[in-house]
Amino acid sequence: MLFFDLCIQGVIQGAIYALIALGLTLVYGLLRILHVAHAALFTLGGYIGVIVTNGSGSFLLALFTSMLIVAVVGMSSYTIIYKPLLNRAPLISLIASIGIFIASEELFRIFFGAYGLSYINPPLQGQIEILSGVSLSHARILVVVLAIGLLSGVGWLAINTRVGIAARATVIDPQMAASSGINVEIIRYGSFFIGSAFAGAAGVMVSLLNNLVEPTMGAVPSYKALAIIVLGGLGNVRGALVASLALGIIESFGTIYVGHLLDRDSIAFAFLIMVLMVRPQGLLARG
Amino acid sequence: MTVIRDINFGLEEGGTLALVGSNGAGKTTLLMSLAGHIIPKSGQVRLNGVDLVDKGPETRCGLGVGLVPEGRRVFPDLSVFENLVVGGYSRPSNNQSGSMARVFEVFPRLFDRKNQVAGSLSGGEQQMLAFGRAIMSNPNLLLVDELSLGLMPSVVDECYKALEKLVKKGIAVILVDQNSDAATNFCSSTLILETGDQVWLGESSALSEESTH
Numbered sequence: 001m002l003f004f005d006l007c008i009q010g011v012i013q014g015a016i017y018a019l020i021a022l023g024l025t026l027v028y029g030l031l032r033i034l035h036v037a038h039a040a041l042f043t044l045g046g047y048i049g050v051i052v053t054n055g056s057g058s059f060l061l062a063l064f065t066s067m068l069i070v071a072v073v074g075m076s077s078y079t080i081i082y083k084p085l086l087n088r089a090p091l092i093s094l095i096a097s098i099g100i101f102i103a104s105e106e107l108f109r110i111f112f113g114a115y116g117l118s119y120i121n122p123p124l125q126g127q128i129e130i131l132s133g134v135s136l137s138h139a140r141i142l143v144v145v146l147a148i149g150l151l152s153g154v155g156w157l158a159i160n161t162r163v164g165i166a167a168r169a170t171v172i173d174p175q176m177a178a179s180s181g182i183n184v185e186i187i188r189y190g191s192f193f194i195g196s197a198f199a200g201a202a203g204v205m206v207s208l209l210n211n212l213v214e215p216t217m218g219a220v221p222s223y224k225a226l227a228i229i230v231l232g233g234l235g236n237v238r239g240a241l242v243a244s245l246a247l248g249i250i251e252s253f254g255t256i257y258v259g260h261l262l263d264r265d266s267i268a269f270a271f272l273i274m275v276l277m278v279r280p281q282g283l284l285a286r287g
Numbered sequence: 288m289t290v291i292r293d294i295n296f297g298l299e300e301g302g303t304l305a306l307v308g309s310n311g312a313g314k315t316t317l318l319m320s321l322a323g324h325i326i327p328k329s330g331q332v333r334l335n336g337v338d339l340v341d342k343g344p345e346t347r348c349g350l351g352v353g354l355v356p357e358g359r360r361v362f363p364d365l366s367v368f369e370n371l372v373v374g375g376y377s378r379p380s381n382n383q384s385g386s387m388a389r390v391f392e393v394f395p396r397l398f399d400r401k402n403q404v405a406g407s408l409s410g411g412e413q414q415m416l417a418f419g420r421a422i423m424s425n426p427n428l429l430l431v432d433e434l435s436l437g438l439m440p441s442v443v444d445e446c447y448k449a450l451e452k453l454v455k456k457g458i459a460v461i462l463v464d465q466n467s468d469a470a471t472n473f474c475s476s477t478l479i480l481e482t483g484d485q486v487w488l489g490e491s492s493a494l495s496e497e498s499t500h
């Protein structure tokens with residue numbers, strides 16, 4: 001059953017990557033900015049999840065609160081950091097974003113302590129046997145269900161609604177989108193809202209799986225998510241989702257089979273390098 | 288840097304103006320500043336008495352400015368249908384099917400390719416789609432840049448016929464075409480730009496008399 005276990009492990013990790021990578025891809029598509037500070041929103045989401053759950057006893061309330069607050073913080077990051085820098089070279093936004101990310105780790109340390117926080121009564125720990133010999137905690141199942149639900153919800157919006165089609169048009173050609181009556185700013189804010197909320201949800205789920213949030217929990221996702229959006233073909237949402245899943249599964253198998261040679265993160269980047277040698281444009285992007 | 292200066296003209300409902308000038312004269316710059324993509328240092332742009340200068344392109348679209356840009360710039364990854372949906376974004380969604388039916392009436396070829404992605408259309412079909420997208424917003428004024436660039440003569444004819452139908456409906460048109468004879472023949476008045484200056488404005492018919500003398 002090891003094979004099956006590893007697949008499930010990979011899907012769970014992939015689901016978390018996908019929730020994080022969506023926002024990064026949307027921001028890159030709309031603004032051509034690498035939004036490194038996105039990973040700070042993931043960490044913030046985790047903290048809010050633990051604090052609200054411990055305070056209120058309701059994990060569901062914590063999840064919603066976290067997504068909402070992180071979404072608002074994400075939108076403000078656009079107003080405060082990126083919008084004033086839009087007419088500058090993209091490198092300047094990138095440096096600002098990295099600066100914010102580094103500062104955020106210290107802020108988490110100052111406000112919530114260096115050792116992190118845990119759930120007093122970790123919720124959703126019950127196990128379900130999904131096959132004989134293979135059982136999963138409710139928390140793990142929720143990660144996958146949540147990711148599929150949220151991401152397919154966004155996919156449905158993008159395909160079936162006027163706003164969704166307008167958002168896709170805005171990514172392709174913001175000027176012509178504007179000349180068609182689309183308020184490009186609203187699309188940007190909406191994308192920051194959705195992408196940040198999903199990163200918050202991922203932070204809550206990771207805090208639950210590890211029963212821990214700590215100031216540096218965003219460090220690995222910050223560069224892993226960059227690898228994912230490059231893998232997916234920069235700005236390509238579908239590509240980023242495929243890359244997230246692929247990376248989750250490859251890491252999961254890799255740690256077992258080549259783990260004695262390379263650690264988890266090295267496997268991820270070795271995979272990135274190999275893919276880019278064959279397909280420099282990313283997994284799904286057209287040539 | 289100043290690219291165009293001292294330009295002054297007006298256009299009636301259903302009026303047509305050809306914008307003529309050599310490469311780099313500032314035709315695209317003028318059209319893009321009417322559409323709201325280039326902000327003039329000074330001056331006024333008024334449509335039906337509303338001052339447009341401080342309004343963004345999306346607001347101008349809602350107020351009746353339609354743009355068929357140089358290079359067509361359809362959304363290549365979106366289907367023909369979706370391109371038209373975007374074109375009609377400034378109007379209530381219950382107008383969508385009616386507006387789309389009118390576009391398909393003018394360009395039946397688009398109807399046949401409704402679900403095809405725009406990037407896979409021929410150049411002529413893309414130009415029709417660019418027109419269709421602009422018409423979806425029900426404009427009073429259509430800005431058309433480089434209508435015939437890279438198109439087969441038969442397609443160019445088709446586009447001019449479509450444009451004529453739109454003008455009959457009362458839409459005013461400002462037209463740029465590298466084939467300046469085609470543009471001046473189509474439009475009742477002509478404005479000539481020379482390195483950013485307006486050097487001539489008048490009836491197109493007067494223009495042809497002048498050049499024959």
Ligand SMILES: Nc1ncnc2c1ncn2[C@@H]1O[C@H](COP(=O)(O)OP(=O)(O)OP(=O)(O)O)[C@@H](O)[C@H]1O
Nearest residue numbers: 288290308309310311312313314315316317357433
């Ligand atoms: N963003 C810009 N920055 C600096 N100069 C510009 C810019 N855009 C246009 N120009 C210059 O302004 C002048 C007018 O350009 P414009 O594109 O309006 O010309 P045009 O009449 O449309 O020419 P064409 O027939 O080649 O399309 C050109 O000299 C061009 O180089």
Ligand SMILES: [Mg+2]
Nearest residue numbers: 314315316357
């Ligand atoms: Mg031009």
